[in-house]
Structure formats: structure tokens, C-alpha cells
Amino acid sequence: MFLELENTAIALWVGTSLWAYPFLLSIHIVGLAIVVGIFSMRDLRLLGIFSSLSIRTFCYLQNLAIAGFVLNAVSGVLLFTSQASVFVTSIPFLTKISAILVGMVLAFVIQSKLTSEVDIKTKLLAVVSLACWTSAIIAGRLIAYIF
Amino acid sequence: MLISFAESIVDSMLTQWIQSTYWLWPVLEITHFIGLTLLLGGLIVIDLRMAGFFRAIDPAATHKLLPAVILGFALNLITGILFFYGDPMRYSINIGFQIKMVLVIIAGLNAAVYHFKVDPILQTMDRNLASPAIAKLVALTSLGAWTGVLLLGRLIPYVGTG
Numbered sequence: 001m002f003l004e005l006e007n008t009a010i011a012l013w014v015g016t017s018l019w020a021y022p023f024l025l026s027i028h029i030v031g032l033a034i035v036v037g038i039f040s041m042r043d044l045r046l047l048g049i050f051s052s053l054s055i056r057t058f059c060y061l062q063n064l065a066i067a068g069f070v071l072n073a074v075s076g077v078l079l080f081t082s083q084a085s086v087f088v089t090s091i092p093f094l095t096k097i098s099a100i101l102v103g104m105v106l107a108f109v110i111q112s113k114l115t116s117e118v119d120i121k122t123k124l125l126a127v128v129s130l131a132c133w134t135s136a137i138i139a140g141r142l143i144a145y146i147f
Numbered sequence: 148m149l150i151s152f153a154e155s156i157v158d159s160m161l162t163q164w165i166q167s168t169y170w171l172w173p174v175l176e177i178t179h180f181i182g183l184t185l186l187l188g189g190l191i192v193i194d195l196r197m198a199g200f201f202r203a204i205d206p207a208a209t210h211k212l213l214p215a216v217i218l219g220f221a222l223n224l225i226t227g228i229l230f231f232y233g234d235p236m237r238y239s240i241n242i243g244f245q246i247k248m249v250l251v252i253i254a255g256l257n258a259a260v261y262h263f264k265v266d267p268i269l270q271t272m273d274r275n276l277a278s279p280a281i282a283k284l285v286a287l288t289s290l291g292a293w294t295g296v297l298l299l300g301r302l303i304p305y306v307g308t309g
Contacts, residue, residue, distance in 0.1 A: 021305075022301070022302055022304075022305035025301050026297070026298045026301045026302060028301075029183075029297050029298075029300070029301045030294060030297050030298065032180070032183075032184070033183055033184060033187035033188070033191075033297060034187070034191065036184040036188070037184045037185075037187040037188025037189075037191055038188055038191060038192070039188075040184055040185065040188050041188045041189060041192060041212060041215065044215065049215075050211040050212055050214075050215070051211075052208050052211050053205075053208040053209065053211045053212065054204075054205060054208060056203075057192070057204045057205070057208070057209070060201050060203050060204055061191075061192065061201070064191070064195075133184075134181065137177060137180045137181060137184070138177050140180075141173055141176050141177045141180060142173060142177075144173075145173050
């Protein structure tokens with residue numbers, strides 16, 4: 001199945017075009033900065049740093065973070081297709097995807113708590129969320145090193 | 148200048164240590180990525196508000212994120228210098244790296260304009276009013292320059308020599 005995916009026209013374009021792969025990687029890092037940038041600022045704020053900044057600030061930024069996520073989902077799927085059969089057995093890749101899925105679910109849970117007082121439960125969610133995004137970055141980078 | 152500096156350090160102890168420590172490069176890369184999320188995460192909020200977007204956000208309070216921006220920049224400056232020392236002959240002649248450094252300098256000068264010119268204006272005005280043109284210009288220049296830094300940084304392995 002993943003070998004078939006690698007042989008689709010779009011996967012071959014990503015894999016063989018001179019500029020497609022670096023172009024998609026560049027898009028992917030801009031998306032990363034938007035998603036992880038906004039969510040890490042939100043989580044740090046929930047943990048009590050920058051405390052004079054209203055927590056509601058991050059209600060307004062949720063859609064921008066989701067836009068960054070969509071950018072990375074699209075560029076990520078395209079990058080994936082070119083080497084699907086390799087990525088699908090890569091432990092760092094699978095770790096990265098798991099961390100992102102948990103991080104995105106947590107983003108919606110945390111979003112629903114941004115209008116009330118920060119309790120210990122929300123702080124715990126912020127810690128797990130930060131750990132997810134940090135793990136996603138670490139695992140993502142290690143895809144190139146651990147096969 | 149960059150190339151002669153690269154030639155002067157290529158045989159240094161630091162270069163030899165970086166090249167011979169096999170786990171160091173991925174650790175530096177991961178730190179560089181975490182640094183960029185702190186740098187950009189803070190700037191996205193500060194600059195978009197200063198440029199006039201997200202009017203519901205208190206503009207003065209966004210500046211509380213500056214320590215995250217500065218920490219991210221410090222992390223990336225240190226890891227960036229170590230990357231350069233680790234492979235000076237490759238970075239110094241790389242057009243992607245050269246343009247990236249020009250953009251970092253532009254971003255730095257822009258930050259100086261913010262600190263010495265824009266911030267004093269913002270301090271004395273009602274921040275809920277529309278940002279003055281110079282504040283919008285500085286905010287958009289910052290976002291543009293740093294986005295360029297991200298793009299060029301990622302392209303370094305794929306572009307040739309300049």
C-alpha cells in the first residue's frame with residue numbers, strides 16, 4: 001500500500017522534482033513556527049510565565065495556530081508520500097505523529113478552558129502539551145538520524 | 148570576509164570537537180528548532196498585534212513575551228555559531244546561509260528601530276488606538292525578515308555556493 005503511494009504521480013513529483021522537496025520543507029518549518037510557537041507561548045502562560053498577558057489572548061490565536069497546522073498537515077502529507085514505505089516503519093516518525101495527534105487534541109481541550117480560572121488540571125494539560133510539541137520536534141529531527 | 152574567517156577557524160579545536168562528537172549535531176539541531184519556536188512564537192503575537200491584527204488583544208501586554216523571544220534568539224545564536232564552527236567551509240560559501248545572515252542583520256537593525264524609536268512612541272500613546280505607521284512597518288519587517296530566515300535556513304542543504 002505504501003509502495004503504491006510512493007508511485008503515485010504526486011509522490012513522484014515530490015521525490016524527483018528538483019525544488020518540490022526543499023520547497024515543502026521550507027513551508028513545513030514556517031508552519032512549525034506558527035503552531036508550536038503559539039501553543040508553547042500559551043502553555044508557558046498557563047504555567048504562570050508572562051502573567052500580565054491575559055489568557056484570553058490565546059483564544060484569539062487558536063485559528064492562526066490551526067492554520068499553521070493545516071499548512072503542515074498538507075506539506076507533511078506530501079513529504080510523506082515520497083518515501084511512504086520508509087517513514088511508516090520509522091520509530092521517530094511514528095513518535096512524532098503520535099505526539100502531534102495528542103498535542104492537537106489537547107489544543108482543543110485547553111482552548112475550552114481559556115475563559116475560566118487556571119486550575120491545577122489546566123496546568124497539567126499545559127505541561128503535557130508542551131511535552132508533546134517538544135517531543136514532536138525532537139522526534140521529527142531524529143527521523144533523519146535513526147532508521 | 149566570511150570565507151577568510153572560515154579558513155581561520157577550520158583547524159580549530161572547537162571544529163574538531165564538533166565534528167568528532169557524533170551525537171552533538173542532532174542535539175544542536177533540536178535546540179535550534181526549539182529556539183526558533185520561542186523566537187517566532189513570541190514575535191508572531193507581538194508583531195501581529197503591533198501591525199494592527201487581533202485588536203481584542205492588549206498590545207502592551209504582548210510585550211511580556213519578549214523574554215521568550217530573546218531566549219530563543221540566544222539559543223539560536225549559540226547553536227548557530229556552533230554549526231558554523233562545525234562546518235565552516237560549507238556554510239561560508241553557501242548562498243542560502245549568506246542571505247540568511249543578511250536577513251538576521253536586517254531583523255536585528257529592525258529590532259533596534261523598535262527599541263529606540265517605536266517603543267518610546269508606543270509608551271506615550273493610548274495603545275488601543277491604531278498603531279502608527281512606523282510601528283506597523285517595523286512589525287511587518289520583523290515578521291517578513293524572520294520568515295525569510297526560516298525559509299533560507301531550511302534551504303541551506305539544497306542550494307549551492309554563492
